[in-house]
Amino acid sequence: MDEVVLHLMDATYRHSLYAPRTFKPWRRIRGQGIFSANLSLHKGTILGLVGPNGAGKTTLLRMMAGILPLQSGSVHDNDEDRGTVLSDEHLRKLVGHMPEQVRWQGRKTVRDALLEIGEMRQVSESRIDGLLKLVGLQSRIEAPLNELSQGMRQRLTLAAALLGSPKILLLDEPLNGLDPVAAAAFVVLLGKLKDKGVSIVLSSHQVEGLVEIIDRLALMHRGQILTEGTMIEVAQYLNLDKKTEITGEGDAPDFSKYGVSDKSIEIEQFSKDWKAVLAKSEPGLLKKLVEDGFEVISWNVRQPNVIEMLCAATGQSIEDVGLEVSSTAVLPLRTFRGEEE
Structure with a gap:
């Protein structure tokens, strides 16, 4: 197994919120944050940290960088059995942090x-x-x-994060504001750093652009890490089957006539063609469609994508994530109310 260079064990940080009352004008409570996060970083790998806006990705990166102190839990330089517990000072020496926005002006x-x-x-x-x-x-x-252009500013921010020759690099939304050419060049640069043995955590809510560059995936929601592993491992954990994508010309078939449930298929009808995504494979379906005179252009079986995984893990609606899921696929989430400090 790959060498673990950093391990978070039940790491917790909750933001302090101002909540005055009549006889307690300076009262503060603990609000949302990160709850009992467990995560391992492997040497020379890129971990994609994915979640909706407000999931806690930035807070988690700041904890890993030693900027926000852990209120409970610990960070180790290897694993929970053999590694040394790291202080915030040690983390700042070990980690390079690239914030989402740095104002390079003047x-x-x-x-x-x-x-x-x-x-x-x-x-x-x-x-x-x-x-x-x-x-x-x-x-x-x-x-x-x-x-400097936005792409050049991002490169300069990355150079600043690399000043201390860190073993771990934390990137918060590094592709934000980059055009496709600049984003592609930035991805190539990350590959060079990975080849040098740098462990990279890449946080983003723009999930589609991550698949080709990440080695492992961690899904976040409401301050919790729901699951982490390779793309295949995460899909298996969420009980997601391979998807079947079909495209064709003309009008889309009525798939219910072929025994396909409306809940297990998404169909898009365009002016001259159509696209269908089946939640699982349907043996013999292609032959039946062709025999019935439908002109099938493509038939592709693929692994579930990151959006589908995030939707299954969080149970968010089709408007929020882009794919309707069954309630049985939703992982249970703990809820935390604010409590007085």
Whole structure:
């Protein structure tokens, strides 16, 4: 099994909320946050941290980076049996954190901005020049920060996160605001870091763009990690079968005549063609459609995608996730009410 470089064990952090009362004007309560998170990071792998907005992804990354102190639980440098319990200070040395938004502004050049940050971490100029080359900014080192595109700003933020030669890299929505070309280039860069043995946690709510680059997947909802593993392992845990995608020309068939339940199929009718997604394989269906004169263009059997997994794990509606699921597929979630500190 791959080497575990970081292990969260029952890690909890709840945000403090201001809730004054008449005789307690400074009263605060503990609100939402992260509840008993258990997660292992493997060396040289990319973990996709996926969940709806407000699931707690950013809070979890800040806990792993040593920015938010754990209120209970622990973080180990290997696993719960052999690893050393890490303090926030140790985490900050071990982890590089790339926030969702960093405002690179002003007339200062790219190189000078990174040099200024590097001085605080006692990083040499040669190391900084090497990082600028690694992230593809070597031709823009004298460019003012105000002139950088969004993609270049993301690359500069990544270079700043790599200053301390971290073994673990935490990326919070790194593809936000990037055009397709810039996003593709950023993905290639992550692959280079992975090949160097860096463990990467990539948080995003834009799930479709993650499948090709992640090795493992963790689904989050309401401050809890619902499940984690490879795509196949997560699908098996959620009892999701392979999907069958069918496209054809003309009008879509009435699949109920072929014994397909309305609850197990999604059909989209377009002006000249149609698309159907079956929740499970239907042996003999293709032959029957062709015999009945339907012009089938494609027939593809695939693993469930991330959206379908997230929907099954959270039980969210078709409007929120994009796919209706059976209530029996919903994992039970613990609920937490605010409590006075």
